[in-house]
Amino acid sequence: MTTKRSFTPIFWFLALLLVIFVSYPIVLTLTGSPLRVLGDTLLDSEVLGSILFTFSSSLIATVIGLATGIPLAYILARHDFPGKSLIEGLIDLPIVIPHSAAGIALLLALGRNSILGRGFGLLGIRFVSSAPGVVAAMLFVSVPFLVDTAREGFEAVDSHLENVARTLGSSQWRVFWKVSFPLARRSILSGLILMWSRGISEFGAVVILTYHPMIAPVLLYERFQSYGLDYALPVAGIVILISMLIFLVLRALNSVREGS
Amino acid sequence: MNRSSQLKLKDINLSVGGFSLVNVNLEIQGGEYFVLLGPTGAGKTVLLEAIAGIKPVTSGTIWLGAEDVTDRPPEARGVGFVYQDFALFPHLSVEKNISFGLLNRSTKAEPRQLARVERSGRTSSQNVRARVEQISSLFRISHLLDRKPEGLSGGEKQRVAMARALITDPQILLLDEPLSTLDPEIRELIQVELRRIHQELGTTTLHITHNFEVAAALADRIGVVMEGKIVQVGPPQEIFRQPVNESLARFVGVRNIFRGHHTIDREGGGHLQLDGLRLASISNLEGAARASIRPEDILLSRKSLVSSARNNFQGRVIQISDRGSFCYVTVRVTIPEQGGRSLDLIALVTQSSVQELGLELDQEIYAAFKASALHVF
Numbered sequence: 001m002t003t004k005r006s007f008t009p010i011f012w013f014l015a016l017l018l019v020i021f022v023s024y025p026i027v028l029t030l031t032g033s034p035l036r037v038l039g040d041t042l043l044d045s046e047v048l049g050s051i052l053f054t055f056s057s058s059l060i061a062t063v064i065g066l067a068t069g070i071p072l073a074y075i076l077a078r079h080d081f082p083g084k085s086l087i088e089g090l091i092d093l094p095i096v097i098p099h100s101a102a103g104i105a106l107l108l109a110l111g112r113n114s115i116l117g118r119g120f121g122l123l124g125i126r127f128v129s130s131a132p133g134v135v136a137a138m139l140f141v142s143v144p145f146l147v148d149t150a151r152e153g154f155e156a157v158d159s160h161l162e163n164v165a166r167t168l169g170s171s172q173w174r175v176f177w178k179v180s181f182p183l184a185r186r187s188i189l190s191g192l193i194l195m196w197s198r199g200i201s202e203f204g205a206v207v208i209l210t211y212h213p214m215i216a217p218v219l220l221y222e223r224f225q226s227y228g229l230d231y232a233l234p235v236a237g238i239v240i241l242i243s244m245l246i247f248l249v250l251r252a253l254n255s256v257r258e259g260s
Numbered sequence: 261m262n263r264s265s266q267l268k269l270k271d272i273n274l275s276v277g278g279f280s281l282v283n284v285n286l287e288i289q290g291g292e293y294f295v296l297l298g299p300t301g302a303g304k305t306v307l308l309e310a311i312a313g314i315k316p317v318t319s320g321t322i323w324l325g326a327e328d329v330t331d332r333p334p335e336a337r338g339v340g341f342v343y344q345d346f347a348l349f350p351h352l353s354v355e356k357n358i359s360f361g362l363l364n365r366s367t368k369a370e371p372r373q374l375a376r377v378e379r380s381g382r383t384s385s386q387n388v389r390a391r392v393e394q395i396s397s398l399f400r401i402s403h404l405l406d407r408k409p410e411g412l413s414g415g416e417k418q419r420v421a422m423a424r425a426l427i428t429d430p431q432i433l434l435l436d437e438p439l440s441t442l443d444p445e446i447r448e449l450i451q452v453e454l455r456r457i458h459q460e461l462g463t464t465t466l467h468i469t470h471n472f473e474v475a476a477a478l479a480d481r482i483g484v485v486m487e488g489k490i491v492q493v494g495p496p497q498e499i500f501r502q503p504v505n506e507s508l509a510r511f512v513g514v515r516n517i518f519r520g521h522h523t524i525d526r527e528g529g530g531h532l533q534l535d536g537l538r539l540a541s542i543s544n545l546e547g548a549a550r551a552s553i554r555p556e557d558i559l560l561s562r563k564s565l566v567s568s569a570r571n572n573f574q575g576r577v578i579q580i581s582d583r584g585s586f587c588y589v590t591v592r593v594t595i596p597e598q599g600g601r602s603l604d605l606i607a608l609v610t611q612s613s614v615q616e617l618g619l620e621l622d623q624e625i626y627a628a629f630k631a632s633a634l635h636v637f
Contacts, residue, residue: 168428
């Protein structure tokens with residue numbers, strides 16, 4: 001009887017330990033600098049520029065992920081073919097490998113002397129120390145989150161619905177846009193948000209491919225290395241604050257849409 | 261308003277997953293209600309999906325009307341499909357579900373539709389709305405148009421799925437066990453409904469089921485699928501009376517199936533009129549009807565009995581088939597006024613009854629059954 005009674009309190013205790021562990025450092029960081037310093041940091045064009053650069057690079061990576069990851073997710077959800085589990089494993093690999101290693105791999109594949117690097121070079125696109133390098137690194141490490149989530153969404157769509165829509169005169173394209181996509185929309189949307197936020201928080205892969213121009217995490221790292229904690233703290237506070245605000249808004253939008 | 265077309269399957273072979281169909285040949289007439297009957301797992305659904313173009317065939321040809329549609333994608337075949345789970349689009353209202361086939365055509369409209377579109381200039385929204393209303397009132401679901409599929413009952417979903425399939429005026433309607441998920445009471449209602457709709461629209465229908473009562477109630481002809489093959493095709497009576505093999509006999513069970521006209525007399529008693537013969541029943545249906553009696557419900561006697569059985573006929577034994585501990589005895593009842601027309605009743609009796617009654621071929625015998633044993637549907 002006593003074990004029964006103590007179950008819930010013990011669970012609460014353990015759960016709260018974790019919540020404190022996660023929230024305490026964040027609260028400290030947010031409150032670590034006086035408001036005036038936070039304001040000054042926000043107006044620091046280098047800081048603001050790097051934040052905008054981070055968010056927009058991740059957004060571009062997410063759009064590329066959308067265009068290629070949705071077809072991949074759909075194919076994985078609907079078709080069986082030889083080598084399917086190999087592709088499934090490969091696409092999830094960026095989640096488990098150290099991101100600095102991912103950066104090295106990308107440098108090898110996209111560097112100045114690589115085949116791809118030279119090919120894109122002809123088009124005027126460089127991946128080393130450039131915005132495209134940031135996008136490539138973000139895409140590499142964050143796209144598995146979109147593919148996995150979207151795939152689950154497509155798997156949840158009964159294939160009978162697609163079959164019926166075909167017999168009603170719709171082509172595969174039309175069935176996708178009118179049936180499969182709307183029904184998987186919730187999963188796709190969360191996948192996009194997940195991917196975007198994962199891209200924004202990326203450091204390891206990006207820093208190896210592209211130190212300059214600086215994304216916010218790199219700038220933060222540089223300030224910490226060159227000037228110490230006092231100078232890094234307000235930047236960290238601003239980055240956390242803006243990220244939190246954006247994702248709160250996105251989540252609210254998502255739930256409002258679901259409600260309607 | 262319909263273009264009910266003939267369906268012809270020639271040497272169809274296909275295998276999907278664990279199922280395979282071998283050399284299926286089948287012809288379904290335009291306007292016919294054809295039921296494909298077979299145990300679960302006989303590959304019936306796969307065949308239906310192949311006809312719709314959803315699953316490819318390994319070899320063989322599929323003809324719909326005058327055209328070979330074997331290589332056409334589903335959207336260019338003009339078939340209506342109703343799944344067992346109804347597959348209503350959960351994100352669309354009932355109205356949008358029904359109008360889906362009018363608003364989302366990717367292929368060129370088929371000839372009929374083209375004519376209609378040309379006449380009205382375009383498939384205008386009023387035009388679509390009018391056709392949705394028309395088909396909804398046919399299915400008595402007009403009050404549901406604004407609802408989402410989620411909250412509908414099984415019977416309502418079934419009607420919506422049928423309306424959605426039929427609004428495109430398909431050449432053939434394919435029904436995949438459309439009654440099996442419904443409650444028994446609703447099933448009979450929907451069964452009557454299916455027949456009414458079929459009489460009204462006359463769309464060629466291919467309905468698959470594992471339930472022989474459903475098959476007997478609806479089919480013009482039945483095709484029996486067993487182990488990937490069509491083993492017998494014929495009208496219900498024939499399938500039930502002369503199953504081609506033992507396993508089919510066991511599957512359908514031997515029963516007496518009649519087709520006639522059911523009336524109610526002034527006292528409220530029901531009668532099934534079968535060219536000249538009148539069978540008493542307790543049903544309150546009126547109009548064209550079918551009926552069945554289980555062989556074990558028929559009582560055989562050497563003399564006419566005075567009993568509570570309302571149906572009592574004199575006939576002759578024309579067949580005794582021995583099944584071990586029991587026998588099926590076929591009694592032919594000749595209808596006096598109809599000069600030679602007759603009705604065969606199959607009774608199940610034990611071996612000891614056969615001995616005691618001294619049953620033999622051509623013997624005169626009385627067959628009796630209660631009005632309540634006659635199942636009218």
